[in-house]
Amino acid sequence: MTIDYLNFKKKFDDEGYFVLKNFVKEDFISYLVDEINKSTNTVKYFDNSKNLRRIEKLYDKGQYLISMNEKILILLKNVFAKDFLIFKDKFNSKPPGGEGFFAHYDGVFEFINSNNERKKGWYEYGDFFVSALVAIDRCNKENGALEIAKSHKGNFDQLYENTKKDGTPALSNELESKTLFNLIDLEVGDMIIFSNRCPHRSKKNDSQKIRRIIYYTYTLSENGSKYDQYFKDKENSKNKSKALSEKP
Ligand SMILES: O=C(O)CCC(=O)C(=O)O
Structure with missing residues (x-):
């Protein structure tokens, strides 16, 4: 398979995201799922019905998880001509009936740190x-696939003005109603690459089957690894409302 990196870069510059079909094969995903299911020393989140909804700190908990990160790093280097490092990682699981995610940017929220200082989210x-x-499972309209919009321009302060300013990066209702979202159907092993400045959301899983995804986020390596600091700050954050899912 030849990969058209220039075309991906153009799409990213124009829209803030692009889709790469068949990034990994189905058997790779099956091994990955085994590792996720067996992973330990991770952080797990459950919803009110005790369904597993998210696992964090798992990218280095098995050879396929590690390989997935390495493959993405190579792709990012080829597309952006820059080196990246993993910033945060999660596995999201949406069981049948599981709630979706509010429209949001990633990382555009304020939090209060352990010294009671106000901090600018991921910035x-x-x-x-x-x-x-x-995609670990097929993602479609019925099971709450990702809906994504063109990236917005601006720094933290400008993007923050578009949010609800409630400790989450949820978009204001006014902006959400004016934003055009594109639902992205994915087959197992397909991948979306997107900027944190792309508004995105997803609906409830109305199907009878689980919908699972891997969601790794990257920063430029020139600033050094922020992974440990991010998770430490998240643990110590005094934000009351950290949840994005409609019924966490
Ligand atoms: O899993 C989904 O449907 C969306 C996830 C998402 O937007 C997020 O975790 O920030």
């Missing part, structure tokens, strides 16, 4: 964030 760690979302 404490950099100003360029790109995420890779890989």
Whole structure:
């Protein structure tokens, strides 16, 4: 398969995101799922019905998880001609009936740190964030696939004005109603690469089957790794409302 990196870069510059079909094969995903299911020393989140909804700190918990990160790093280097480092990582699981996610930017929220200082979300760690979302299951309208909009311009303060300013990066209702979202159907192993400045959301899973994705986020390596600092700050954050899912 030849990959048209220039075309991806153009799409990213124009829209803030692009889709890469068949990034990994189905058997790779099956091994990955085994590793996720067996992973330990991670952080797990459950919803009110005790369904597993998210696992964090897992990108280095198995050879396929590690390989996935390495493959994404190579792709990002080829597209952006820059080196990246993993910033944060999660596995999202949406069980049948599981709630969706409010429309939001990634990382555009304020939090209060352990010294009671007000901090600017992810912008404490950099100003360029790109995420890779890989489908573990088919993602479609019925099961709450990602809906994404063209990236918005602006720095933290400008983007923050478009949010609800409630400790989450949720978009204001006014902006959400004016924004055109594009639902992205994915087959197993397909991937979306997108900027944190792309508004995105997803609906409830109305199907009978689970919908799972991997969601790794990257920062430029020139600023050094922010991974440990991010998770430490997240743990110590005094924000009351950290949840994006409609019923966490
Ligand atoms: O899993 C989804 O449907 C969307 C996830 C998302 O937007 C997020 O975790 O920031």
